[in-house]
Amino acid sequence: MNTVWLTAEEQRVWQAYLHATTLLEDHLDRQLQRDAGMPHIYYGLLVQLSAAPERRLRMTELARHAKITRSRLSHAVARLEKHGWVRREDCPSDKRGQLAVLTDQGQEVLARSAPGHVGAVRQALFARLTPEQQKSLGEIMEIVAEGLQPNEAGADLPWLR
Template sequence: MGFMGNMGTGGDMAEPRWLTDEEQHVWRAYLHATTLLEDHLDRQLQRDAGMPHVYYGLLVQLSQAPRRRLRMTELARSAKITRSRLSHAVARLEKNGWVRRENCPSDKRGQFAQLTDEGMEVLRRNAPGHVTAVRQAMFDRLSPEQVTQLGAIMRVMAAGLEPQDADADLPWLR
């Protein structure tokens, strides 16, 4: 008996639609691939750049923002992490000298996280290795069609999980 596929009826609980055999296999493959990849990138970046993948992603976001800085909330939103987590992360990156905090003049509650030159340099040094790792794990293994398919699939999933869609199944609240 499984806990994703059909367990048979008989319980007094509402029966969901269990996963088909194919769906179970896809789900398992998804879990394996995503956890292996995230672990792989975490180790690669921890070894080469001295920070986990999420932190590296924060630096990348900042590097692409105007004046290389973003409000904390904005950065948290675009990196898909909580503000609490970001506070800790930025504190650590600041200690490394890769990010600097700045007060927001127009809103005294606000803070900017700004990428320092040193942070930019860390990014420059590690970008080649990181891109290579991503390529070897994903793009060099997939056909062009698969890359396109993956993009479409991931966009659909991400759209369904965006916070603002939390009430998407509660239309009567709108």
């Protein structure tokens, strides 16, 4: 196999991307821990449930949306259950399946947390970019995401099968 190494410019862009995304994720995680008492991943789970019909999703679907393993999701949901923000229910159409359900208390926590989180995202990302840069970044991320989407639901996540 003949490896085609990154050019110096590609390496610079790649390293800048890694550095920026690591710093951004850390910044958002610290903001949510400080202001809402939860890590960014938990906030994302609450957002997914809030947007779902009847504020409920099958655990496998929630794991797929969050791009995490079922084991990691189960641990996260257990922590969210302890706070009273999420509850699990048996899936009526599949005896082996479970649903994660956003509680009213979880919806309230999300509503209280969202303004601070949006402010942190705006300050850390959008306030630093021109409208043209924002548009370019959106287009670039859509192209990257489209190229990485699995052909079949969960095809790139063997642990969800």
